[in-house]
Amino acid sequence: xxxxxxxxxxxxxxxxxxxxxxxxxxxxxxxxxxxxxxxxxxxxxxxxxxxxxxxxxxxxxxxxxxxxxxxxxxxxxxxxxxxxxxxxxxxxxxxxxxxxxxxxxxxxxxxxxxxxxxxxxxxxxxxxxxxxxxxxxxxxxxxxxxxxxxxxxxxxxxxxxxxxxxxxxxxxxxxxxxxxxxxxxxxxxxxxxxxxxxxxxxxxxxxxxxxxxxxxxxxxxxxxxxxxxxxxxxxxxxxxxxxxxxxxxxxxxxxxxxxxxxxxxxxxxxxxxxxxxxxxxxxxxxxxxxxxxxxxxxxxxxxxxxxxxxxxxxxxxxxxxxxxxxxxxxxxx
Amino acid sequence: xxxxxxxxxxxxxxxxxxxxxxxxxxxxxxxxxxxxxxxxxxxxxxxxxxxxxxxxxxxxxxxxxxxxxxxxxxxxxxxxxxxxxxxxxxxxxxxxxxxxxxxxxxxxxxxxxxxxxxxxxxxxxxxxxxxxxxxxxxxxxxxxxxxxxxxxxxxxxxxxxxxxxxxxxxxxxxxxxxxxxxxxxxxxxxxxxxxxxxxxxxxxxxxxxxxxxxxxxxxxxxxxxxxxxxxxxxxxxxxxxxxxxxxxxxxxxxxxxxxxxxxxxxxxxxxxxxxxxxxxxxxxxxxxxxxxxxxxxxxxxxxxxxxxxxxx
Ligand SMILES: Nc1ncnc2c1ncn2[C@@H]1O[C@H](COP(=O)(O)OP(=O)(O)O)[C@@H](O)[C@H]1O
Ligand SMILES: [Mg+2]
Numbered sequence: 086x087x088x089x090x091x092x093x094x095x096x097x098x099x100x101x102x103x104x105x106x107x108x109x110x111x112x113x114x115x116x117x118x119x120x121x122x123x124x125x126x127x128x129x130x131x132x133x134x135x136x137x138x139x140x141x142x143x144x145x146x147x148x149x150x151x152x153x154x155x156x157x158x159x160x161x162x163x164x165x166x167x168x169x170x171x172x173x174x175x176x177x178x179x180x181x182x183x184x185x186x187x188x189x190x191x192x193x194x195x196x197x198x199x200x201x202x203x204x205x206x207x208x209x210x211x212x213x214x215x216x217x218x219x220x221x222x223x224x225x226x227x228x229x230x231x232x233x234x235x236x237x238x239x240x241x242x243x244x245x246x247x248x249x250x251x252x253x254x255x256x257x258x259x260x261x262x263x264x265x266x267x268x269x270x271x272x273x274x275x276x277x278x279x280x281x282x283x284x285x286x287x288x289x290x291x292x293x294x295x296x297x298x299x300x301x302x303x304x305x306x307x308x309x310x311x312x313x314x315x316x317x318x319x320x321x322x323x324x325x326x327x328x329x330x331x332x333x334x335x336x337x338x339x340x341x342x343x344x345x346x347x348x349x350x351x352x353x354x355x356x357x358x359x360x361x362x363x364x365x366x367x368x369x370x371x372x373x374x375x376x377x378x379x380x381x382x383x384x385x386x387x388x389x390x391x392x393x394x395x396x397x398x399x400x401x402x403x404x405x406x407x408x409x410x411x412x413x414x415x416x417x418x
Numbered sequence: 419x420x421x422x423x424x425x426x427x428x429x430x431x432x433x434x435x436x437x438x439x440x441x442x443x444x445x446x447x448x449x450x451x452x453x454x455x456x457x458x459x460x461x462x463x464x465x466x467x468x469x470x471x472x473x474x475x476x477x478x479x480x481x482x483x484x485x486x487x488x489x490x491x492x493x494x495x496x497x498x499x500x501x502x503x504x505x506x507x508x509x510x511x512x513x514x515x516x517x518x519x520x521x522x523x524x525x526x527x528x529x530x531x532x533x534x535x536x537x538x539x540x541x542x543x544x545x546x547x548x549x550x551x552x553x554x555x556x557x558x559x560x561x562x563x564x565x566x567x568x569x570x571x572x573x574x575x576x577x578x579x580x581x582x583x584x585x586x587x588x589x590x591x592x593x594x595x596x597x598x599x600x601x602x603x604x605x606x607x608x609x610x611x612x613x614x615x616x617x618x619x620x621x622x623x624x625x626x627x628x629x630x631x632x633x634x635x636x637x638x639x640x641x642x643x644x645x646x647x648x649x650x651x652x653x654x655x656x657x658x659x660x661x662x663x664x665x666x667x668x669x670x671x672x673x674x675x676x677x678x679x680x681x682x683x684x685x686x687x688x689x690x691x692x693x694x695x696x697x698x699x700x701x702x703x704x705x706x707x708x709x710x711x712x713x714x715x716x717x718x719x720x721x722x723x724x725x726x727x728x729x730x
Contacts, residue, residue: 173633177630205633209633
């Protein structure tokens with residue numbers, strides 16, 4: 086997998102937010118690499134920096150209060166963090182598209198969905214009004230919206246949440262981007278609709294060959310969709326491996342906790358626990374992260390070392406890394 | 419139906435006001451005997467019992483007859499129609515300017531919520547809100563008429579200008595400037611504040627993030643995607659405040675002796691010219707109803723959710 090040149094490569098990304106309680110380092114040393122046509126899953130609890138990673142790639146982090154302090158985001162070799170704002174506007178919606186968690190509010194209520202899809206096409210491909218509306222209908226058909234010719238004139242409030250998310254997908258894929266970032270695309274939808282949206286994403290990926298970054302706090306969804314998984318905690322990547330590897334052989338205590346939270350993924354749920362477990366404790370405030378591992382306060386294996394120094398990622402298998410002192414072979418000696 | 423209720427209510431309210439046309443006429447002719455005054459009252463039917471007066475009046479209104487002005491001895495409808503154009507010119511110009519400029523100010527301020535212009539809008543809103551219309555009007559008179567001497571003090575147009583020529587229209591505009599400025603200042607202030615808050619709210623919404631993620635520039639994001647949503651509350655408030663701006667017009671017209679309904683209303687109250695006052699109130703009520711319909715129409719143009727909700 087490493088042989089092919091990556092489509093998108095993020096290196097050592099650092100994002101800070103100035104807040105009332107001091108500066109919060111929202112992302113710290115985030116790195117990822119995405120191959121064409123593949124799916125990368127980013128998983129982690131709410132507030133751990135998944136959306137911020139996505140917004141940094143799009144360069145849509147609100148500045149101020151935010152600031153991308155360091156790092157690189159390379160799309161086919163071009164560093165987007167160094168690109169002009171004009172260049173970024175070409176990239177957004179054409180090379181990299183994004184869909185969001187809230188289908189109910191992510192579409193503009195005063196424009197028809199056809200206009201909103203056509204707008205992207207006109208902007209990036211310079212099509213005429215007519216042609217871009219035809220493309221919108223074509224896209225609505227592709228995402229299986231019935232009566233597309235009629236619905237293209239409808240407004241967002243006339244559609245259900247699932248339908249709106251289909252519209253968002255149609256809009257995001259209208260210019261055939263090479264990367265689609267889906268930030269918790271199903272979190273706001275009910276379970277049967279969730280499955281439909283995932284099926285649609287897979288189908289569209291097969292048709293268009295777009296690579297997907299799928300963000301979720303649900304390990305189950307990631308397991309179904311992703312080729313590779315990145316686990317984030319408090320703005321850092323704590324574990325990273327191929328999906329099967331991470332499910333069969335999770336190494337970081339946090340990853341183990343996340344997997345234990347998904348009931349159907351364990352062969353036999355331990356009897357002393359309910360169907361659904363939770364990792365005890367909460368994500369710490371990002372303004373006062375100490376010098377130690379940020380998961381240490383919630384970790385059963387935490388030692389003095391964990392509380393005083395943050396671990397770097399250690400190789401724990403083939404193409405599998407975990408940032409946990411448990412795997413520091415040199416240090417353990 | 420609502421209009422009838424308004425008519426009855428106005429009639430009752432005005433009958434409570436002390437003094438009547440007989441007092442005025444007597445006062446103007448330097449006093450009159452009790453007999454003459456009784457005679458005047460009989461002529462206008464003021465000697466009859468209250469409920470008969472009310473019934474007679476309502477009956478006439480239903481037939482489209484607003485009665486005859488005691489003072490001018492002219493049909494009230496005619497009197498009002500002669501005065502309504504200057505008032506509508508004043509009020510509509512002031513309102514449209516306040517909405518347009520206020521919204522524009524609000525949009526510009528919202529782009530930099532902590533910028534200098536944003537603070538200027540906040541201060542403007544405070545001053546505009548706190549300052550009474552007549553005070554603003556006098557201030558403008560002092561500045562433009564007394565000190566700079568570039569604006570006429572009063573009236574609709576210079577009476578020597580030939581009517582209907584280009585010069586005449588320009589002269590009307592010249593005379594219109596200060597009254598419009600005084601009247602629109604309060605609304606300008608509150609609309610710019612409202613538009614600023616509304617824009618900031620909208621700019622933080624998910625669909626704006628979507629618009630940016632599509633690759634749209636800030637100009638499209640602001641003026642196409644945000645503004646159309648942000649203007650909805652401005653329309654609501656403008657519609658609600660329209661009756662309010664009418665009362666402001668009375669003050670402004672009086673200060674600048676603008677020959678509109680406001681001046682007429684003010685003078686008629688002083689003269690006890692009840693039919694005229696009643697007629698003006700009736701017309702104002704009708705205008706407010708028409709404006710509500712227009713507001714509704716504006717909503718439908720801007721917001722598709724309302725279009726389908728009402729058609730369903
Ligand atoms: N506008 C902001 N100001 C300050 N902090 C923010 C802002 N937006 C996000 N954050 C912080 O950034 C962190 C990461 O947020 P996010 O990427 O949205 O998390 P996730 O998507 O994983 O739930 C959170 O701790 C959040 O509090
Ligand atoms: Mg998020």
